[in-house]
Amino acid sequence: MPRPQPLSGFPELLPRQRIVEQQVVDHLRRAFELHGFANVQTRAVEQMDQLLRKGETSKEVYVLRRLQADSGGGDAGLGLHFDLTVPFARYVLENAGKLNFPFRRYQIQQVWRGERPQEGRFREFWQADIDIVDRDELPAHYEVEIPLVIADALRGLPLPPVRMHVNNRKLCQGFYQGLGIDDTDEALRIIDKLDKVGPEAVQKLLIDQVEATPEQAEACLKLAEISSEDTSFVDRVKALGVTDPLLEEGLGELAAVVEAAADQAPGLVVADLKIARGLDYYTGTVYETVLEGHEQLGSICSGGRYDTLASDGKNTYPGVGISIGVSRLLVPLLSSGALDATREVPTCVLVALADEDGRGEANALARRLRERGVPTQVSPSAAKFGKQIKFADKRGIPFVLFPGEEHQIKDIRSGEQTPVDVDSWEPPAEDLHPRIVAP
């Protein structure tokens, strides 16, 4: 059989890269739990009609089909989930009677989308999602809280600085309807393309597709140009002279988010009135996050407020949430070498072997180290010591223990070798486990 080729869009990491991914996920998990989010896992599949509720994305859904299924029957109604928000909305409805509201949960799982892969775009990838849902009413302060949790979660990871662009759907829709544009959803989608196609093209689209007058299109562009790190955007919007109750509401909510973020996570959030998000179920604040220096990746963390996604007709459960695209964030940094692990195995100590008869003693020494939490393995063979050291070196294992009448431990980076008491020896804290480094 010829050597299998990688399947594009389904990234598989090497062990040292996986160490980075694993530690990032552990870090996110700790951060989310520090903020009181409970964990939930949902099944990989959903009913197709659940998945299709989100509209356009439907054609990207991987449908489940049993190989032997009769052409007419089978599991035709199932598909793999393409995000964690839709399954969560379903989960909330299904378990509403057993959950306590407001309910905050985090969920870190793989999702699948049948897209054409590109840098930072995959067909199977990890998302780390947080959401807060309440029954009937969701206070606006949760829209303020979400960016602060993300700021905490990303803090402490050796990543380039991130910048979260925040907008509010009510603000834009209020502005458009105050202006006299009817199809505000379509206007949002067009404005979202501004960075890609430029102002002239956007103006033309607005005129052609939502029947805006040139003056209305001009005003939409003026609004989209506004961005600020503080609440000064409010006055700039008001200076455009459009009045609408929904616009006022959106301005107030966005100002609250920006103000709290400027206070508690300076430099993280910028109000950016051209952010729209393609998805149509967002009803308030929307978030989009770029890695500085890696803007071409697109948003590595997006979300927003949705008031009607989870509703059984009798009760509604409005929510706000955001998803970190773990794979989008990490895979490009890993393959470019911008992120790496200090070693490719968990092993901290390799116990050397003078001869095969010594394996029993070596195993016992290894066990004593493991009992105190030091990851240890025994050399695969009693090769020349030079080879055993090389075995450790190639994997990045920092220490080699030589058993003998007096055991000795060697730090193979410095070459320093000293007698050691295996029941009290501790490696430096930074060597006990592999760490993430940004070379």
Added chain:
RNA sequence: GUGGUCGUAGCUCAGCUGGUAGAGCACCUGGUUGUGGUCCAGGAGGUCGCGGGUUCAAGCCCCGUCGGUCACCCCA
């Protein structure tokens, strides 16, 4: 799904107007009779993505196909 572009050693790549397949790094052995990394000497490793065609002769030209990659669409 549409369009561009690229497939040669584990990796990065060279390969002239078509004439028997190359380098660097990595790997293995020895120099080094039990402590690696440097150095030196040697060695191994290729159905040139796959299939067909043109030709005395194809890595190179033609057709097809598969895969990678980029852009569009959309999005984490």
